[in-house]
Amino acid sequence: MSKWLVELKSGDASVRLSAVEAIGQYSPKSPQVVPALIKAIEDDGARVRGAAIDRLARFGPASRDAVPALIVALNDTEIDVRWKAAEALGAIGPPAKSAVPALVGALEDEVPNVRSRAGEALLKIDPAAAKHAGVE
Numbered sequence: 001m002s003k004w005l006v007e008l009k010s011g012d013a014s015v016r017l018s019a020v021e022a023i024g025q026y027s028p029k030s031p032q033v034v035p036a037l038i039k040a041i042e043d044d045g046a047r048v049r050g051a052a053i054d055r056l057a058r059f060g061p062a063s064r065d066a067v068p069a070l071i072v073a074l075n076d077t078e079i080d081v082r083w084k085a086a087e088a089l090g091a092i093g094p095p096a097k098s099a100v101p102a103l104v105g106a107l108e109d110e111v112p113n114v115r116s117r118a119g120e121a122l123l124k125i126d127p128a129a130a131k132h133a134g135v136e
Helices: 001-009 013-024 033-040 048-073 079-092 092-106 110-124 127-132
Strands: none
Touching: 001 013, 013 033, 013 048, 033 048, 048 079, 048 092, 079 092, 079 110, 092 110, 110 127
């Protein structure tokens, strides 16, 4: 694991991407895994950010500490990062309730896939809020 944590700091985006993919294979119960992936959401490389979010989504509620970073990622310049962030929040479920206002905002995204993933996430996190926002 320590090798991958070091490689997250590489100047080469492909090395950082490989590190994220490797770290994502560990259990989210390992105390370094989720924090490392959260940090990778801030990476300069969109593919690295997206991969980190994918790995966090796979961990579901165990990724609850990533909610603030995922809320920020809903406004990323890259479309794939935005929809993956919405999807990850949905995978976390009710523990991501603090993301409801941001997800309601994402329902106005210019990209249909982002809007649909935000709606799906709302339904998983807070069905009443989703209904109030017009998502069924």
